[in-house]
Amino acid sequence: MTPTSRRLLLSAPFAIAAVGGVGFYTALNRQRTGAYNPRGVPSALIGQAPPDFTLPALPESGVEPFGSADLRGIGRPVLVNFWASWCVPCIIEHPQLMRLSREGVPVFGIAYKDKAADSLQFIRRHGNPFNRLAQDIPGRVAIDWGVFGVPETYLLDAQGIIRWRYAGPITDEVLEQDLRILLRRYA
């Protein structure tokens, strides 16, 4: 072994540690700016049309139900929101959905694994932001969408292609910083 290659070899641990350090630093920075979320899971359906489904209406809600056919070619972006009355974060995001609905953004809701009476009580108490509302009591359609928890919100563009998925409550921050831009982008 020549002295140079020996020196290179002995420096290898330092080089590896330095690369690792830079990697971790980048990861932490991206986490700080929100570009990386360790718990975030990207949707496998981005860029695709939603899966085929038809779901029943929420009885007595007076809101039309919807299926995959209703999501095709609306000509403007639509939000599809999976929620449940038993889900605490859903209460947190509800005002934001109400605001969007008042602003004229179509919000379609799917009540996930929820008793009809409870869902009904929820929207009577907190208001109904949903232009269309269906219920998925067995939760099978949700699986087809790749839902892994409620609330989850999908943004479909004017052609009915899924462009964005947000797992967790749409907080004021998420609405203002991400969703509004996306809504304009896909309008």
Added chain:
Amino acid sequence: MIAELGHFALALAMILALAQSILPLLGAEMRNGRMMATGAPLALGQCLAIATAFGCLMYSYAINDTTVVNVVQNSHSAKPMLYKITGTWGNHEGSLVLWIMILGICGAAVSAFGRELPTALRARVLGVLGLISLGFLAFTIKTSNPFERVWPPALDGQGLNPILQDIGLALHPPLLYLGYVGYAVTFAFAIAALIEGRVDAAWGRWVRPWSLAAWSFLTMGIALGSWWAYYELGWGGYWFWDPVENASLLPWLIGTALLHSAIVVEKREALKTWTILLAIIAFGMSLLGTFLVRSGVLNSVHSFANDPERGLFILGLLMFYLAGAFLLFAFRARAMIPTGVFAPVSREGAIVLNNLLICSITAVVFVGTLWPLFADALFGSKVSVGPPFFNAASFPLVVPLLLAMAAGPLMPWKRAQLVPVVMKLWWVAVIGFATFFVALLASGQQVLPAVGFAFAAWVVGAAFADIADRTALFRTSLGNAWSRAKGLPRAAWGAAIAHAGIGITAAGIAGMGLAQERLVSLAAGESTTLAGYEWRLDSVRDEVGPNWTARRAYITVLRDGRELRVMTPARRFFPVARMHTTEVAIHTNLMADLYAVIGEEEAATGRAVVRVHYNLLAPWIWIGAAIMALGAALSLADRRVRVSAPNRAAIRAAPTTRPA
């Protein structure tokens, strides 16, 4: 008042650590005896100061002082006193103070027992330990002060997480930290050796006990965590390859490699550079675990602190210690010329193979744990790495490791012949094969568990063959062998016992591969059968505890119509936390665990869901780990490991051993 005292003690400890990281190092550089001599009292003082701080925190927890934020967030007046106390380190801030306190104790131990060490070496070791302490004290005081006050005081604490109120979980962190911190000491020795540019057998004799002790504690800590998962989570699983579990496994693996290569340094003055590198990496892995767990950068369950600011600080510390050490290594490692030359087939050669395989396994665990993080954070691609990957990728490396670990101890140093080793081990191989076929037949042709049993028999048998060989058990009279056995160095016993422990754990893991379970819905009086036992649900009753209510099932286990035992799994409900926990009932006869869990009840029919498991050899997993830790402890008790009496020991040990 007490909290302020604790805060003050922390600050005092930091000042002492600052002095400890400057004076002895500088003194050693300037050959100034008085400056070097400050190391010991400073280390002792620092230890006392941190112990005071920790005591103050513990007191705040014990009296449930709700003016201390840390107590408010993590404790509650209704907790039993035991869990109030153990709650001291059940959170980010408190566990950090515990970590530093153990480091302080180790520093004090080095200064107290290190009188035989060369003065400059001791001063440098204490200086490096002071530097480590300084960094973590700064981190604690700057970002994670446990003594912060809140005013007005909260009515009561918020921390009443029922899952964490468990004795296994309470003891788990201190044991782990003892291991991690032990590697801080070997790290300090490595740095001191690099500064001096000299590594000799005496250095190896000092590094070995610390790496043995650290390894022993880490083994117990990991085993305790795994045992906790086994009895608390209620799924019969004991290892999940969770990133946090892996973070504790990485220093253990490197520590195992270090343990072995340090022997070569001590006995043969070879592998010096490599051992230094391992000592640095072992501590680096401990720090990496700390970073991963506390920075929230990992997609794991248990991020103490989901705080990137803290993460950056720890990353800074990690890089300072690790990159600094590697830099020193790059410049200074050349100064260490290996002296011991050995043939590929020799004890040294076997240990090199051991290191190669263990380091490869480490690489698999390391990459498997970190790649998802890097792929996600840097390239935005979500990769999922789970148990199937770790099992598949590490299996081909574990097999040759188990094969080789049997032969290694039977080989002489420097140069060995394969034939004598084969002669000593052939009957063990026969037993291994026999075990394989018996297990294959008995398990209904389940190959993998049978392979596991075969290797377990091979490893345990080889450990026995090693002792039999050293005591000439089959070559002389029993009495002669007995006197030889008494004269064997404890390190030899320790190694054989630790190796046997590995075999026993392997048998446990193989046995769990044959575990059976049955899930049934039973009405009172009905029964199900599993593994030849009849499990009869007698009743499900209400129970009320201090802060929970429960439904407890009474399940009578019968064998051949004879009542064996009543098992009482329960499902607890904690109204404050609004949480259910399962309380597993386990009955063990050491050969197998009977394991019962109660699920939900159907209100309409009165039937209850019951899951029963028959976990063959499950206890062996932890018994094996305990035996490993015991072997290490025994090795630690070897008088030759203690520097004070190396010559005397060599004289005493020499007549009982055969020439190499």
Added chain:
Amino acid sequence: MSFLMLLVLLLAPLLAGPAVAVTSPGDMLPDPVLEDRARNLGREIRCMVCQNQSIEDSEVGLARDLRLLVRERISAGDSDREVKSFLHARYGDFVLLRPPFAWNTLILWATPLVALLVGFGLILLARRGSASTPAPAPLNAEEQRRLAEIEAALRGPAMAGPLRPKKDGTKA
């Protein structure tokens, strides 16, 4: 130290239904062979909620739904591969606990072999290095003459006795 339950707790507000779903015996397939297959397959599917558990090991509602789904598809005659790609289409790479071979997993599957090869190379390098280090310089004429003298003296009657082999002490 697997704080899996803690995770469940952390995510509880996000996910917990009215009650935690417990696997019920009715969910299992009557055919033990198929049930076995389903169970082995389920161990390779990540419970998306618990993040580090498979769907077979989790009490979370979604895990149970997926368990049922796996069993349904198996009963319908799907192969293991088909079931996996069914789930993969919905949940992406993340749902597979055994990473598939792809560019972003190459490093994972290459690690054991690369680590072994690199380690082996290092050992060879180190052996070559240590073999070359002690190689002594050849003796010059003066030294050779002196050596001959010494050897001659050794063969002479002055020799005290055979050189005793150095004892290496203990073997541990």
